[in-house]
Structure formats: structure tokens, C-alpha cells
Amino acid sequence: MKLFYNPASPFVRKVMVTAIECGLDDKIMVEPLALTPVSPSESLNADNPLGKIPALVLDNGDTLFDSRVICEYLNALGNGTLFPTDHTRWDNLRRQAMADGISDAGVVVRYETFVRPQDKQWDQWIDNQKQKFRRALAAMESEAAYYKDTVDIGMLSIAIALDYLDFRYADEAWREQYPVLADWHTAISTRDSLQQTRPADL
Ligand code: BEZ
Numbered sequence: 001m002k003l004f005y006n007p008a009s010p011f012v013r014k015v016m017v018t019a020i021e022c023g024l025d026d027k028i029m030v031e032p033l034a035l036t037p038v039s040p041s042e043s044l045n046a047d048n049p050l051g052k053i054p055a056l057v058l059d060n061g062d063t064l065f066d067s068r069v070i071c072e073y074l075n076a077l078g079n080g081t082l083f084p085t086d087h088t089r090w091d092n093l094r095r096q097a098m099a100d101g102i103s104d105a106g107v108v109v110r111y112e113t114f115v116r117p118q119d120k121q122w123d124q125w126i127d128n129q130k131q132k133f134r135r136a137l138a139a140m141e142s143e144a145a146y147y148k149d150t151v152d153i154g155m156l157s158i159a160i161a162l163d164y165l166d167f168r169y170a171d172e173a174w175r176e177q178y179p180v181l182a183d184w185h186t187a188i189s190t191r192d193s194l195q196q197t198r199p200a201d202l
Helices: 010-021 042-047 067-077 089-115 123-146 153-168 179-188
Strands: 002-005 029-032 055-057
Touching (some): 002 010, 010 067, 010 089, 010 153, 067 153, 089 123, 089 153, 123 153, 123 179, 153 179
Antiparallel strands (some): 002 055
């Protein structure tokens, strides 16, 4: 399988973490792409009309996207345990959605501030995006005492979203404000899948 990849993307990282958790990482070849909204890739567009990463080209030529679909596919392929089908399913998927929303707000602000010329940047819009992840951090602090040592796609996605905030918004200093979440994050971060996939610039 071929994964369109960038080591800074929290959504690509979800896929890599899932592949490692499910014992499938050696089945994935990565194609690194330095992608921004204004520097598209023709080869990616040919496989994913949305031009977004991650996109996973399967051995039969079909392409899967986005990260939620790819992660669930890999979990099924590797008989993983990241998408339980019991009563915990909806909380698990809600947490994945919350984490993806944090990552999404983080990535779009990164594009707005790093790629867009400074005189065209829209401060109120940037602030509204940051409020999304700040509200989500407060919401996670209020439930983090129940996260314990559960490992599913929701928990891994939260760890990845928090790491992306640390990577791009180190000045947010969320750990001081949210100590329960911070302790949980320290504990889950020892997992091999997270250790092996630290975010980095291409
Ligand atoms: C980043 O540089 O933060 C980034 C790169 C690719 C996808 C998402 C984020």
C-alpha cells in the first residue's frame, strides 16, 4: 500500500499510529509530499480528487481517504482493537471527532499564519479557530479522569492532536491549565506507536 504522507500532518500520523498498533506498518510505503493549499500535487490529485493527505492507495489500485476511513480500514485489515463495537463505540468516535477538530483548527491556522501573506491574514478568523481548540481542551480536562489506560482511536487521536498543538503552538501552555489531561497525555505518550511517529517538518 502507498500512503501520501507528510510527517507534520496529525491526520497522516493517525494513519501511521494505527498501522503500527495493528501490526501493518511494514505493509505501507510512504510518498512524502510538501503540500500546502497553494502548492497542490498532481499525483495526489489523480488518486484523491480532494487533493488532501492522508490518502492510501491500496494494492488493487483503489484509494481510501480521509484519516477516519483509512484508520478503520487498517483496523479491520489487521484485526485491531481500536474501533470497539460495544457500547463504548460512540464515545470513542466522538473523541476521535473532537481530536480531529482540534487538529483541523490547528492546521488551518498554521496555513493562515505560515503560508498566507501577512497583510492578508484575518486575525478574527484565526482567533475563532484557536477558540475551537481552547474549548476542546477544557472539555477534555473535564473527562480526562475517565480516560485511564483505554487505547482506542479516540484516545490516540487526542494524544496526536495535543502533540500537534505542542509542535505548532508551544506558547499555548495547556499543561498548566489542564493538569489531569497533561498527566494522561504523559502516560499514553510512552506507547511505541506514538514514540515512533513524533511530528516533524519534511
Ligand atoms: C504542518 O506543517 O503543520 C502540516 C503539514 C502538512 C499537513 C498538515 C500540517
